[in-house]
Amino acid sequence: MTDATDRPRLRVATAWLGGCSGCHMSFLDLDEWLFDLHERADLVFGPLTDVKTFPDDVDLTLVEGAVTNEDNLELARAIRANSRVVASFGDCAVTGNVTALRNGMGEPQAMLERVYVEHPDLAGVLPTEVVPGLLPTAQPLHETITVDVYLPGCPPSADRIRTALIALLDALSNGHPLPDEWRGPEDLTFGN
Amino acid sequence: MSLVPPRSGGPRPNVPVVLDGEEVSAYEGETILALARRVGTDIPTLCYLDGLSIHGGCRLCMVEVAGDSRLPLACATPVTAEMEIRTDTTALRNHRRRVIELLFAEGNHICATCVSSGACELQDLAATNGVDHIHYALEFPRTDVDATHPKYVLDRERCVLCTRCVRVCDEVEGAHVWDIAHRGNSSTLVAELGKPWGEASSCTWCGKCVLVCPTGALSFKGRSTGEMRHDPDVIEFLTRLRDEGEWVDRQEVSS
Numbered sequence: 487m488t489d490a491t492d493r494p495r496l497r498v499a500t501a502w503l504g505g506c507s508g509c510h511m512s513f514l515d516l517d518e519w520l521f522d523l524h525e526r527a528d529l530v531f532g533p534l535t536d537v538k539t540f541p542d543d544v545d546l547t548l549v550e551g552a553v554t555n556e557d558n559l560e561l562a563r564a565i566r567a568n569s570r571v572v573a574s575f576g577d578c579a580v581t582g583n584v585t586a587l588r589n590g591m592g593e594p595q596a597m598l599e600r601v602y603v604e605h606p607d608l609a610g611v612l613p614t615e616v617v618p619g620l621l622p623t624a625q626p627l628h629e630t631i632t633v634d635v636y637l638p639g640c641p642p643s644a645d646r647i648r649t650a651l652i653a654l655l656d657a658l659s660n661g662h663p664l665p666d667e668w669r670g671p672e673d674l675t676f677g678n
Numbered sequence: 679m680s681l682v683p684p685r686s687g688g689p690r691p692n693v694p695v696v697l698d699g700e701e702v703s704a705y706e707g708e709t710i711l712a713l714a715r716r717v718g719t720d721i722p723t724l725c726y727l728d729g730l731s732i733h734g735g736c737r738l739c740m741v742e743v744a745g746d747s748r749l750p751l752a753c754a755t756p757v758t759a760e761m762e763i764r765t766d767t768t769a770l771r772n773h774r775r776r777v778i779e780l781l782f783a784e785g786n787h788i789c790a791t792c793v794s795s796g797a798c799e800l801q802d803l804a805a806t807n808g809v810d811h812i813h814y815a816l817e818f819p820r821t822d823v824d825a826t827h828p829k830y831v832l833d834r835e836r837c838v839l840c841t842r843c844v845r846v847c848d849e850v851e852g853a854h855v856w857d858i859a860h861r862g863n864s865s866t867l868v869a870e871l872g873k874p875w876g877e878a879s880s881c882t883w884c885g886k887c888v889l890v891c892p893t894g895a896l897s898f899k900g901r902s903t904g905e906m907r908h909d910p911d912v913i914e915f916l917t918r919l920r921d922e923g924e925w926v927d928r929q930e931v932s933s
């Protein structure tokens with residue numbers, strides 16, 4: 487992977503896993519600052535583009551949503567393999583949030599039955615075609631892949647997104663490593 | 679132990695202590711927390727509440743004391759002469775961060791659907807102590823909501839077992855509706871040894887437990903996401919006036 491300083495423009499992606507798309511709505515709330523972002527970076531993947539496969543050599547990916555189904559897991563792994571910096575974007579990616587409410591019900595089947603069979607307004611059949619299979623639990627992104635930066639909020643406000651993006655883009659275009667504390671303190675060990 | 683500073687005319691602080699490198703004078707028997715608050719040093723707390731007995735359960739207020747390899751609790755440790763106390767070291771910051779993470783990991787703290795979001799002591803602790811994610815595996819426990827009381831709701835998903843409600847109901851209201859049942863991860867808040875709250879005949883509907891709860895676990899019925907505001911400071915006011923035999927208008931006191 488080439489150093490970001492060799493390139494005039496940064497490559498930024500966004501991704502939508504198990505979330506409601508609210509974080510992407512908040513991203514759009516950046517309004518005219520999106521032009522400033524475009525001065526520095528290309529948006530190379532995400533629901534706001536029409537690209538189908540995750541590209542190579544991405545500098546920064548903002549990932550919305552928990553990892554809740556097989557497609558999410560596959561995309562999360564592709565993102566990690568091809569991104570220099572991965573940011574958990576919003577509470578569903580950071581904690582599982584609303585997407586993970588089903589975890590307390592046990593197996594995903596319990597939630598599916600509750601929604602599709604017990605719910606009076608639905609046909610009483612479980613969806614099986616097209617939809618990806620659910621994982622046993624919905625998990626925060628960092629339980630699946632290594633995450634470099636966390637941007638909490640449900641959704642994070644546009645101001646918060648802008649502040650984070652400016653810091654991240656500055657670090658990336660200067661070739662600076664991210665500060666260690668962004669990943670959190672080292673694990674504690676017993677006995678010292 | 680009262681942490682309210684003695685009134686003017688009483689004894690003066692005369693116990694020499696070193697707090698974060700500064701020499702300060704403490705009152706005899708004063709806790710490290712009371713001293714720190716009096717001189718304007720912030721120590722994070724959760725279970726401690728002015729006006730209630732000391733529980734010492736959350737461990738957030740731990741500090742370093744020279745010559746002591748343990749981390750004493752500021753809320754429960756009286757100062758002694760020449761004590762050298764540190765309240766803000768890298769180790770302490772990391773420990774506190776881990777404690778806060780564990781509190782999140784053992785509950786279902788879905789802030790996006792919480793009545794107290796935006797006015798929650800746990801959320802504030804996370805923000806002020808740099809907890810931007812929980813690196814422990816989340817438990818996602820299956821807990822329940824008790825909405826049987828006509829005026830209040832208990833959402834056990836958000837209870838951090840601080841026992842403020844237990845203490846205020848017992849010590850201030852004198853009703854003792856609440857207790858913590860079971861042990862370890864199974865610990866849970868129960869009314870009248872396990873009855874639905876609405877059937878607990880000892881509850882006087884005073885609402886003090888709801889006012890002191892630091893999270894969205896106890897709330898006024900009918901509050902929606904982000905609408906709940908607690909008022910834990912009212913307990914110190916009540917107990918102080920009760921101790922001093924003064925029942926005057928709250929506005930007069932604060933003006």
Ligand code: SF4
Nearest residue numbers: 847881882884885887
């Ligand atoms: S409303 Fe008052 S009496 Fe009832 S449980 Fe709460 S503190 Fe106790």
Ligand code: SF4
Nearest residue numbers: 837838840841843891
């Ligand atoms: S209900 Fe609230 S006040 Fe009572 S123990 Fe739980 S968190 Fe503390």
Ligand code: FES
Nearest residue numbers: 734736737739753
């Ligand atoms: S505030 Fe001291 S242990 Fe909770």
